[in-house]
Amino acid sequence: MSNFKHQIHEIIFEADSKPGKIFDIVLILCIMASVLVVMLDSVASLQDRYGKLFLLVEWSFTILFTLEYLLRLYCVGKPWKYAFSFFGMVDLLSILPTYLSFFFPGTQYLLVIRTLRTIRIWRILKLAQYLHEWDYILEAMKASLRKIIVFLVVVVTLVAILGSLMYMIESQETGFTSIPRSIYWAVVTVTTVGYGDIAPQSNLGQLLAALAMILGYAIIAVPTGIVTVELGQARKKISTQSCPDCAREGHDPDAVHCKYCGFPL
Numbered sequence: 001m002s003n004f005k006h007q008i009h010e011i012i013f014e015a016d017s018k019p020g021k022i023f024d025i026v027l028i029l030c031i032m033a034s035v036l037v038v039m040l041d042s043v044a045s046l047q048d049r050y051g052k053l054f055l056l057v058e059w060s061f062t063i064l065f066t067l068e069y070l071l072r073l074y075c076v077g078k079p080w081k082y083a084f085s086f087f088g089m090v091d092l093l094s095i096l097p098t099y100l101s102f103f104f105p106g107t108q109y110l111l112v113i114r115t116l117r118t119i120r121i122w123r124i125l126k127l128a129q130y131l132h133e134w135d136y137i138l139e140a141m142k143a144s145l146r147k148i149i150v151f152l153v154v155v156v157t158l159v160a161i162l163g164s165l166m167y168m169i170e171s172q173e174t175g176f177t178s179i180p181r182s183i184y185w186a187v188v189t190v191t192t193v194g195y196g197d198i199a200p201q202s203n204l205g206q207l208l209a210a211l212a213m214i215l216g217y218a219i220i221a222v223p224t225g226i227v228t229v230e231l232g233q234a235r236k237k238i239s240t241q242s243c244p245d246c247a248r249e250g251h252d253p254d255a256v257h258c259k260y261c262g263f264p265l
Helices: 003-013 018-041 044-075 079-083 086-093 096-100 107-124 130-169 179-190 203-235
Strands: none
Touching (some): 003 018, 044 096, 079 086, 086 096, 130 203
16 A cells, blocks of 8 residues: 555544544534535425525535545555445445436435444544444344244234224224225234324224234334343353253353353363
8 A cells, every 4th residue: 555545544544643533523524514404405495595505515515525435445455345335335325315316306315324424433432342232233133033023924914814803893984994904004003103094983893903002012012022132142142052960051152161060061
């Protein structure tokens, strides 16, 4: 790596040096300012008065971020590896909507994706250790995936049954005009959202609705419990090995003796 590339890399990617810290702070302020401009531009009264100014400011930020993105690719040894990394994809997605607005009007409001770039503040404040917490969450979510899929299949089946029953119980005059619409009511009821746009009128229908509401509270707790258990396992991994002497389980993967009786594993 040439000296020029090395200097750019130190400024853009490193937050330990003073120039690097200043660069990151200015970058985050620019990101927040650009997101604020996009939000203000969505207000009709402000857009009518300052629309041209917002457009000019947004393009200025986009050109600035495009230049920064190209410099990041230039100063790393493997540009494609950075381009397909998490931060590389976020950097790219933060500038694409403005260019896409030429062909698809309205896509510029997707620029709020730039808020993800503020994650870089962890580097400035030396909070990189919190990235390990993110790893724990990801690991727990991956471990919970199959259980949550099974749970969702059960829920989908349940709301389909509830919706079909409600369609048979209630008349079309009360709003249950079809099974899909009745299933919509079941989803709204079981998730405890309760829009109230459709409501059963018969005694039997109201009884079924009450059961669905009570069931909804139990359903909400299930995925939370699944992920919570997996979070605990992610923080402290245990092996499935049991002690040959006392048959107790729950040992650490690198354990050589039983933590309950001291017998060699």
